[in-house]
Amino acid sequence: MAVDAPVLARWWSPGEGTQLPAYATYPNAWGELGILNTGGPVETKGHPFFEPIGQNGRACVSCHQPANGMSISVAAIQERWQVTKGKDPIFAAVDGMNCPDLPPDDPKSHSLLLERGLFRVFMPWPPVRDDGRPVEPEFTIEVVRDPGGCNVSPRYGLSSPTPTVSVYRRPRVVANTKYFTHQGFGVSAFVGKGPIATARDPETGRPTAMNMMADARVSTLKAQAVSAAQTHLQMAGAFDAAKLQKIVEFEGQVYSAQASHRTAGSLMEPNGPPGLGVRNVANESAGVLGNNTTQWVFPVGEVWKALPAGAAPREAERNRMRESIARGHDVFMFRTFWIKDVQHLNTVGLGNPTKRTCSTCHGMHMTGMDVANGWMDLGVTNLPWAREEPLNPWNERKPQMPLFKITCKATAPPHAYLGRVIYTQDPGRALVSGRCADVGSIVMQQFRGLAARAPYFSNGSAQTLRDLVDFYDRRFNIGYTSQEREDLINFLSAL
Amino acid sequence: MNIRMRRPAVAVVALLATVSTSAAPELHRNFVTCPIVRDTSTVPCWLAEYKGELYFLTLQTDVSAPVNPPQLGHQVLVEGVVSNEPRICGGIVLKPVALSVLPELDNSCSTVLPAEDRYNLTFEPPRPPGPSKGRLAFAADPAAPRPVVAAEAGPRTFAIQFDFDTSILFRHAGQLQQIQEFALKSKATRIEITAYRAASLLSDDTLFTEREDIGKRRAEHVASLLKDAGLTGPTYDVRWQDAPRPDGVNDARLRRAEVTVR
Numbered sequence: 146m147a148v149d150a151p152v153l154a155r156w157w158s159p160g161e162g163t164q165l166p167a168y169a170t171y172p173n174a175w176g177e178l179g180i181l182n183t184g185g186p187v188e189t190k191g192h193p194f195f196e197p198i199g200q201n202g203r204a205c206v207s208c209h210q211p212a213n214g215m216s217i218s219v220a221a222i223q224e225r226w227q228v229t230k231g232k233d234p235i236f237a238a239v240d241g242m243n244c245p246d247l248p249p250d251d252p253k254s255h256s257l258l259l260e261r262g263l264f265r266v267f268m269p270w271p272p273v274r275d276d277g278r279p280v281e282p283e284f285t286i287e288v289v290r291d292p293g294g295c296n297v298s299p300r301y302g303l304s305s306p307t308p309t310v311s312v313y314r315r316p317r318v319v320a321n322t323k324y325f326t327h328q329g330f331g332v333s334a335f336v337g338k339g340p341i342a343t344a345r346d347p348e349t350g351r352p353t354a355m356n357m358m359a360d361a362r363v364s365t366l367k368a369q370a371v372s373a374a375q376t377h378l379q380m381a382g383a384f385d386a387a388k389l390q391k392i393v394e395f396e397g398q399v400y401s402a403q404a405s406h407r408t409a410g411s412l413m414e415p416n417g418p419p420g421l422g423v424r425n426v427a428n429e430s431a432g433v434l435g436n437n438t439t440q441w442v443f444p445v446g447e448v449w450k451a452l453p454a455g456a457a458p459r460e461a462e463r464n465r466m467r468e469s470i471a472r473g474h475d476v477f478m479f480r481t482f483w484i485k486d487v488q489h490l491n492t493v494g495l496g497n498p499t500k501r502t503c504s505t506c507h508g509m510h511m512t513g514m515d516v517a518n519g520w521m522d523l524g525v526t527n528l529p530w531a532r533e534e535p536l537n538p539w540n541e542r543k544p545q546m547p548l549f550k551i552t553c554k555a556t557a558p559p560h561a562y563l564g565r566v567i568y569t570q571d572p573g574r575a576l577v578s579g580r581c582a583d584v585g586s587i588v589m590q591q592f593r594g595l596a597a598r599a600p601y602f603s604n605g606s607a608q609t610l611r612d613l614v615d616f617y618d619r620r621f622n623i624g625y626t627s628q629e630r631e632d633l634i635n636f637l638s639a640l
Numbered sequence: 641m642n643i644r645m646r647r648p649a650v651a652v653v654a655l656l657a658t659v660s661t662s663a664a665p666e667l668h669r670n671f672v673t674c675p676i677v678r679d680t681s682t683v684p685c686w687l688a689e690y691k692g693e694l695y696f697l698t699l700q701t702d703v704s705a706p707v708n709p710p711q712l713g714h715q716v717l718v719e720g721v722v723s724n725e726p727r728i729c730g731g732i733v734l735k736p737v738a739l740s741v742l743p744e745l746d747n748s749c750s751t752v753l754p755a756e757d758r759y760n761l762t763f764e765p766p767r768p769p770g771p772s773k774g775r776l777a778f779a780a781d782p783a784a785p786r787p788v789v790a791a792e793a794g795p796r797t798f799a800i801q802f803d804f805d806t807s808i809l810f811r812h813a814g815q816l817q818q819i820q821e822f823a824l825k826s827k828a829t830r831i832e833i834t835a836y837r838a839a840s841l842l843s844d845d846t847l848f849t850e851r852e853d854i855g856k857r858r859a860e861h862v863a864s865l866l867k868d869a870g871l872t873g874p875t876y877d878v879r880w881q882d883a884p885r886p887d888g889v890n891d892a893r894l895r896r897a898e899v900t901v902r
Binding site: 333334335336337338340342343345350436437438439440441478479481485486491492493494495497498499500501504556558559561562563564 | 704705709714773814869
């Protein structure tokens with residue numbers, strides 16, 4: 146199949162007031178995505194997820210579009226720029242520009258959003274705990290380069306009156322939320338990574354899965370909604386409790402997964418693979434470790450293995466693709482390679498390196514996240530593995546991402562594999578914990594609806610599924626065959 | 641909350657780095673070296689060389705393993721006993737063995753040996769290199785009778801063992817939870833924490849000593865984690881001191897904290 150060229154789909158504008166059906170499909174380059182509301186049709190008129198609730202005209206739906214798997218694709222962002230000439234609320238200065246002090250009508254001011262789908266996330270430095278107490282960081286942070294200028298801005302930067310670190314991240318998926326808010330396997334009072342006491346739900350006092358945001362800075366749907374409203378939506382004042390509850394209820398019943406594949410056909414046939422399709426995602430159990438041959442991460446089963454050749458050419462092509470998807474699943478589940486130098490994976494009892502498979506890290510049943518508190522340094526944002534522009538006289542492209550130098554204090558436990566001096570595009574979890582060992586650790590994203598929401602990784606560094614697979618191939622010297630690579634991409638496109 | 645922190649006036653033993661002293665008992669092997677990975681047709685073995693001999697440390701299994709593999713990129717402190725088991729992956733089996741990954745990077749520790757038929761395992765490993773068959777390698781059998789729950793009335797003392805020069809690590813989460821649950825159930829009013837800094841007597845007579853402040857770090861770390869987990873009611877008595885002189889036999893056990901919940 147060709148590279149995942151974008152297919153532009155339904156854009157949901159804040160406050161448009163139309164009904165979100167109980168089940169709807171949206172086209173993408175690989176087929177169609179299914180959005181299922183298990184609570185039935187959603188009346189969006191007056192609904193706080195769909196109405197502007199802040200000062201910049203955005204609603205939650207602005208960056209969590211049904212057609213984009215409840216995230217937002219860079220293709221959709223580019224389309225909005227064209228259609229609205231940059232006036233859509235997603236381009237708001239607060240985080241839709243590389244820095245609020247840039248000229249708003251210049252696409253260069255929005256380059257990270259327009260080219261990589263990244264919004265600015267601004268974090269206080271040093272970090273502050275939930276209870277308002279400051280965190281004493283184990284490291285110092287310097288700006289090595291910042292093409293967007295925000296980290297060196299006298300108003301918004303590290304040396305401003307309110308020292309702030311700006312990093313740039315993809316919006317997370319607001320769907321299938323039971324899987325990252327579960328109380329099952331791996332959720333307990335203490336997190337081995339860190340180690341820290343697990344963040345607790347202030348309402349229930351129970352430990353949380355800490356798997357929601359890229360840096361796990363908040364871990365309940367309510368806390369996330371409040372945080373997003375206050376920052377990304379620029380909401381002033383307190384959140385109305387009833388509206389907050391309505392947002393959380395919506396997020397608890399909306400599911401997203403690829404529903405059909407343009408070559409493999411329906412992913413939701415009654416006798417099809419039990420791990421595919423949005424209804425199966427809605428019906429399966431949360432909080433289950435799937436890195437085993439009893440629960441499976443993505444149960445695909447045997448039904449798409451050894452299919453008949455097919456009488457008609459279209460049927461033959463369909464069956465070949467289904468077999469490829471099934472083989473791709475087996476690559477994901479059983480193809481071993483040396484997983485090496487991953488802070489919070491190799492350091493948590495597995496040894497370095499460990500001969501394992503994709504499903505070792507991506508072990509949560511039905512989503513492929515880590516089952517709980519899933520932050521790791523896979524190398525997505527830390528050098529030497531993060532994607533950087535080759536600098537030479539023949540390359541006109543310039544670095545897009547900021548680059549920070551982290552210097553860990555001698556008294557602190559170092560990053561296990563990068564030591565005490567680390568160069569990173571995004572310190573990730575360390576901007577919350579202040580820990581040297583957390584630099585570059587990012588909470589893994591779920592695999593559902595990948596076909597609808599490119600680019601991938603927290604910093605948007607993989608434009609396509611092939612880029613995503615190639616990153617891992619390069620990172621871990623896997624040496625996929627072309628067949629393995631193709632099968633794995635097809636499998637990912639069907640999730 | 642009342643927290644008292646104090647350092648004892650008299651250390652049990654003055655611990656000095658690289659002090660030559662008496663030899664370790666004959667079957668004990670205590671040494672610091674780079675670990676070695678040897679691939680096999682199933683899971684890799686972890687090995688280490690000492691004085692021209694190759695020792696088997698452990699196999700790759702999963703997070704439930706009682707002995708976790710060491711790490712390339714780091715030296716490892718090996719504290720083990722030569723067993724009479726057949727060699728595994730070409731190495732003399734150290735059992736029991738304690739492995740401490742030393743925190744600082746050492747990029748010279750990078751040896752990965754390829755699989756060779758003569759070193760393939762002669763038994764099925766506790767866990768294959770890919771997904772498990774349904775439960776963690778060393779998890780309790782779900783059909784086994786549940787362990788008897790200890791009396792919920794205090795006081796009760798918990799021992800936490802540490803790796804060399806480190807404080808709380810990933811594998812302590814379960815122990816900390818036990819302490820937390822006991823404290824909650826017993827309505828604890830006081831938690832006493834005493835953590836130790838220790839040394840290991842290496843087989844070449846070197847006294848390998850932990851960093852000066854590690855006892856304090858351990859004690860304070862345990863206390864802060866328990867408080868962060870919601871145990872803010874009890875009074876905390878947090879102490880640290882140096883452990884007794886190591887004898888080359890039970891040195892790993894000296895690196896510990898004792899937490900008494902009253």
